[in-house]
Amino acid sequence: MRSNMREDHHEFLEIYYFTPSDFEKSGSAWPIRLGYNMAKSNYHIGPRTTPYYYLIFVLEGEGTFHQNSQTFALGQHDMFCLFPQVTHEYFSDANNLLRKIFVAFDGKQSLQLLERIGLNPHTPHLRGVLNAASIQLMWDFINAVSDSERQLTDLARLRCFYHVFDELTGIRKPTSVQDNRAMSWLEQGVAYMQIHYAEGITVERVSEHVGVERTHFTKQFGKTYGVTPMQYLQNLKMSEAKLLLEQTSYTLSEIANSVGYPDLFSFSKAFKKQIGVPPTQYRQQCRKANKPN
Structure with a gap:
């Protein structure tokens, strides 16, 4: 050892x-x-x-x-x-x-x-x-x-x-372009969003990345995954924001920037709309729940 x-x-x-x-x-x-x-x-x-x-x-x-x-x-x-x-x-x-x-x-x-x-x-x-x-x-x-x-x-x-x-x-040979094409364009879109969601990407950019017109991409994405691409991006951002609020001492502005929001106001507004409480209150609730008796 x-x-x-x-x-x-x-x-x-x-x-x-x-x-x-x-x-x-x-x-x-x-x-x-x-x-x-x-x-x-x-x-x-x-x-x-x-x-x-x-x-x-x-x-x-x-x-x-x-x-x-x-x-x-x-x-x-x-x-x-x-x-x-x-x-x-x-x-x-x-x-x-x-x-x-x-x-x-x-x-x-x-x-x-x-x-x-x-x-x-x-x-x-x-x-x-x-x-x-x-x-x-x-x-x-x-x-x-x-x-x-x-x-x-x-x-x-x-x-x-x-x-x-x-x-x-x-x-190990790199994954070839042909191998990547074997992945469906919807799967490619999901993978792209999972990696780049915090970089301010838009649905239009994702659809361009996979080579599909935006309206068709949005329609097929919703049929397959049950949410719109915009909602999926939002869910990725909120999941990461909750983890950062729960597990770090980062400021709200730092968290907003980390998950792809341009400023604290837009982040706080989006967080409260989706989670139901402001980010500050969410962090306080988590700390209270994890505090030893």
Whole structure:
């Protein structure tokens, strides 16, 4: 067992948190968390969502992964990704415990980066694709971060992070344009909204992305999913806003910007209309409900 690991109720975990520099955030993607874990027999994550992308390497063991209404069996040398705002769940086989390395990251080009290694919201799992070199690069990243004698610079973090992806592109062909076309245009629209909802996208932009006229897109979307594309975008924003109100101390203005509203007034108005109470009151109610007796 590694010296920096701590014991939790369902795992042994070594994890490092990064504060991205302005330089990192000006780029296409940057690491946020890095870690290694060993599951206990009761290891079970979710169902839940994440605000970030999580790339996970299975080093040993077996388990099950659910995401986007799909189920995958996990095994040694598998690679899978948790996509933001998509409900996921995964757990270990009690008789063959999972051991994993992971990196969480963010950035406007994160989806494109994942597509280069064969992952996307509809293909979040790849079986047996990891080689010794890609796994070693993740260990090198963890070992560099855990070295207490030197603090990793932002450039060093980015070097380690992109080196992993560079190796992975060499062992896995990117998803081809033809593969993407096999996905229905409605599915492509949903995936686009799930990734970019906080960037002020419009229904028109989504319909242009999938190559369908807006009226037809809206009509077929409503028939298939039971809500309009605008309502779906709003639901994504509100789900993330509720999580941020519940789990962070971000100001309301910061939350408004994080979920794609231009100002606090429009965010507060939309939140009260959909949730029934203003965001400040919602946060107070959550804190009161979670306060120990």
